[in-house]
Amino acid sequence: MAAKRKTEVDTSTEEKIKQAARKVFSEKGYFGTRTRDIADEAGINLALVNYYFRSKEKLFDLVMQEKVYKLFGTIVPILINPSISFDAKIDIVSDSYIDMLIENPDLPIMVFNEIKHNPNSFGVKMQLGPLFLESSFFKQIKERNSSIDPLQFVLSIIGMLVFPFIARPIFVNMGGMNKEVYIEMMRERKKYIPIWVNAILDAK
Amino acid sequence: MAAKRKTEVDTSTEEKIKQAARKVFSEKGYFGTRTRDIADEAGINLALVNYYFRSKEKLFDLVMQEKVYKLFGTIVPILINPSISFDAKIDIVSDSYIDMLIENPDLPIMVFNEIKHNPNSFGVKMQLGPLFLESSFFKQIKERNSSIDPLQFVLSIIGMLVFPFIARPIFVNMGGMNKEVYIEMMRERKKYIPIWVNAILDAK
DNA sequence: GTCTATAACCTGATAGAC
């Protein structure tokens, strides 16, 4: 895979399979997906899936690694960066991170679900624990409110951000809410997050 | 199934299968579960699963209906009850509801995931929308703070409550956190929730 | 009600022609 101009779209068979795999694995999960589904979605022959990726599991690991990176890898480096102010971090998660989730609404549920069902499969092996607990983000929280448990606080922020996307099927698939209405609700949500984060931090 | 004294434990084959199904479906999801897993877990013969429940899918629907009821059916009636004060409602979700989640930690991820994968399977057909939007809970929120969007607020409370259980595999399965430590963290969390809920409500 | 045996089908993966 040599250099390609950015304006060109990669339409190679390999890439078509990867695209299809991203979609189908996201929708149906690992066990709910058959390699035939991926081949059909990609519009290619069944045998080619194994020709390019050797096995269903290897292809899944590849996709999963991308998903985990998208969910955590883009935001954690920002949060633990000591040269970004606390307020700036909150602005980023309330704006860019919600935008990313709007673009990838079933990313969180997929990642959490697959981690639960197979915590050792994909070669990610993140150790969020030590990375986070000694991070500048935790220090910044403590500075603002020394009586708060930073981990409990972080769980609440991420919960406020991510949970609406995990609950999305309740609104959209089940409750019959229009997708556009749901997206508008999430856009509207951006303005609440910083206010509520600060309210929590200054509480008591 | 006639009346049984409450002190008696139901050890019938039918009940053993149901118990096993609850456990295995929770752990592995619908597609990740084989009927053999359920038979083994129940300690009974494979054929008996179909004898009692006709099919894997029917058994799953049964379990799923229970799970949905446990997650929503126990709390929604309390929230929409006009004769319970707002503060009392918050106390209940911060205490009893978290206790229930500690007892059933993978209940939320199972329910949200399966609703996403198959929003029409189990005959629940909840319509949370109308039920909620005109509820006394929404009115009580508006009374406290008329400038807040009650739905956004509810998403945040439920997110703060439920998300830590959805993220549990990150701590326990992946990060190697001891289960007892995790439970203690969730117990500790009870005292934060009412404070933070009120902080959010009084913000701005 | 419970068991063994097996039917009927599906799924991941590969061999081999082109």
Added chain:
DNA sequence: GTCTATCAGGTTATAGAC
């Protein structure tokens, strides 16, 4: 690289003996 054909193993579900 791409296709067809097929294998080997696994899965749900049932028939029939006890």
